[in-house]
Amino acid sequence: MLVSDIVRRNAQFFGDQDAVVVPGGPTRTWSELDARTNAFANALLGLGLRKGDRLAIFAPNCGEYIEFFFACAKSGVVGAATNIRLAAQEIASYLAYVEPAAVLVHADLADQARAWLPEVPTARHVIGIGKGHGFDLDLERLIGSASRDEPPVTVEETDVYQLGATSGTTGIPKGAMMTHRNAVAAMLNWLAEMPVPESGTALQCIPFFFNPGGPAGLHPVMMKGGRTVIHPGFAPGTFLRAVAEHRVTNTVLVPTMLQMILAEPDRERFDLSSLTGINTGGSPLSAALLRSGRELVGDIFYPLYGMAESYSCAAVLRPEDQFTDGSEQQVRQLASVGKPMTLTLLRVVDPNGDDVPHDGTTGGEIWLAGDTVSREYFRMPDETAHSRSGEWFKTGDVAVVDEEGFVTIVDRLKDMIITGGINVFCIEVERTLMLHPGVEQAAVIGMPHPTWGEAIHAVVRRAVGSEVSEEELIEFAAARLAHYKKPRSVEFVDALPISGTGKVLKRELRDARRTS
Incomplete structure (x- = not known):
């Protein structure tokens, strides 16, 4: 199955x-979306883009983002969503590496x-989205003048569909090459783990340019004929109104968003x-936050662990395993x-590549395999x-596994502190500091x-x-x-520097303090 098959099939069975x-903007039916993305794909081909060329997009969340995903899928052009929060030089560096033949700009x-x-310099075309962009090419005019027939391109499930940008917490983001097979497997993985009507x-x-916005930016709700409601940004009041008005069934939040709500x-x-x-993702839900969240919306939280290289798929803490009260282990x-x-294979291995014992104390690196995992950068x-390592992707995350098989991340390999020749896992120290009632957030660096x-x-x-x-605080930590x-x-x-997925940008913390 191809990503493009989603819109084709839904046009047949959920066409109207x-x-x-887009509140305050256009609403597209599945039939309209299928026709528009055919025209979008044909317009790209008409500009001279070919299968395998890259098309970057620089935009906030908007309806055209969904059209971008499906147009890439139909044309064979590889999408490259760009983080709009980066500085100009960071964006230029990433796109110089990606070498897009064209760029969509909102x-x-x-x-x-x-x-x-x-x-x-590789961007031969700049295509504007929306009114007043000032560029020579306009997306709406291109779609309006192009054929709505199926694009004359043969696409296979092993073809690259998007470049999934890594978080870039250690430098310029890397582009994980994500195929149609990766994308469809990721959506099926999500469907297997959460209720989607x-x-x-x-x-x-979540911003579309972050992979946790949904596998390939297309929430699995769409695989079952559902719809996506898009606001340009997140605000807690807007979230509450949108859920009530549109009868929202599924969404993705990082813990800081839930706190704001x-x-x-x-x-x-x-x-x-x-x-x-x-x-939820980015960081674990605390017992207090989960308890308050359940009081508001019920027992419907699915904390996920994943990354760009695995299409946001790796591990999940299922509702039946979430205890805010109970034994210490629970x-x-x-x-x-x-x-x-x-649909994910997961190992935690020592430096020799052997599985660590499930004792809750022996740390090792998480390795992943399966159809959701990118084959290369x-x-x-x-x-x-x-x-x-063969079929396995080495995540760089250090974890322990307890006797019941629960995997707990204790650090990033690159963040681990070596003091006096002894390894110290930052997360252990951070979680201890967070136990103090006077601490809202903590990050530990070497x-x-x-x-x-x-x-x-x-x-x-x-x-x-x-x-x-x-x-x-030092005395509090020393006692524990x-x-x-x-x-x-x-x-x-x-405030701590936070990525769009809720992760503390420790590289920024280290760089600022080691150069000051």
Whole structure:
């Protein structure tokens, strides 16, 4: 099955039903979406793009993003969604690596794009989206003048469909080459793990340029004839209104988004009963956050662990394994990523490539395999070779596995601190600091030390009203951790640098402090 088969099939069986809803903008039925994406694909071919060429998009969430995904699938052109939050030089560097033949630019970001477009000489065409973009080519005019027949291109399930940009937490993002097989397998994986009704409604809260916005940016709701509701950005009030108005069944949230929703004073007045499944990711849900979330919408949370290279698929903590109260072992499971998803193979291995014992203490690297996993990085043979071992993708995440098979991430290999020759997992220290009621958020990094190699430094955002001190937090951690694991220094900040998927950007923390 191909990604393009989704829109073709739905046009046959759900033709008059809504496929894409943009409040204040156009609504497209499945029949309209099928015809428009045929025309979009033919327009790309008419501009001289060919199968395998790259098409970048620089836009906020919008209805045209869905059309971009399906047009790529039908034309054989490889999509490259671009992170609009990056600085101009970062975008130029990524696109210089991707070498797009054309770039789609939204009118709202046209001025920003003009700052880096001259640095992308391979882009023969710039196509504007929306009114007032000022570029010579306009997407709507191209679609309106192109044939709505099926594009004359043969596409196979092993063909590359999108470049999934990695998070770029350690440098310029890498482009994971994602095939149609990867994309369809990922959607089936999600469908196997969460309730998705026929003709349901997905609310797009995560930016489309992040893979957790849904496999290939297309939520599995669409595979069953459902629709996607798209707002340009996330706001908690907008979320609550949209769920009630559109009877949303499924969505994706990172924990910080859920916190914002729960902080809305009038959240209880909205009818949220239509929700059947909320995927979360980026970081585990705390017991307090899960408890409050359940009080608002019910027991419908599905915390997922994955990455661009695996199409957001790897592990899931299923509802029956989520305990906010119970034995110490049960409550501890909330900090885990759960167990492998239905269509994913997962191992935790030592440096020799052998599986670690399931004792809850022996750390190893998570390796993944299966149809959702990318086969390689775009034009990076060395990076590909370093990150693969046969069929297995080496994630760089360090985890332990307990006696019941629950996998808990304890660090990134690149973030692990070596102090006095001993490995310290940052996450263990962070979770300990988070137990203090005066701590809202904590990130731990290693700082150069003349004697120990690295010293443990904590960067902390206090809870509202808290005046907890550095000395108090160090003593708090020392009472709960081995002496060598306690922070040697604590720094308080108003905010931590966070990616769109809710991850703390530790590279930024390290770089800022090691150069200051």
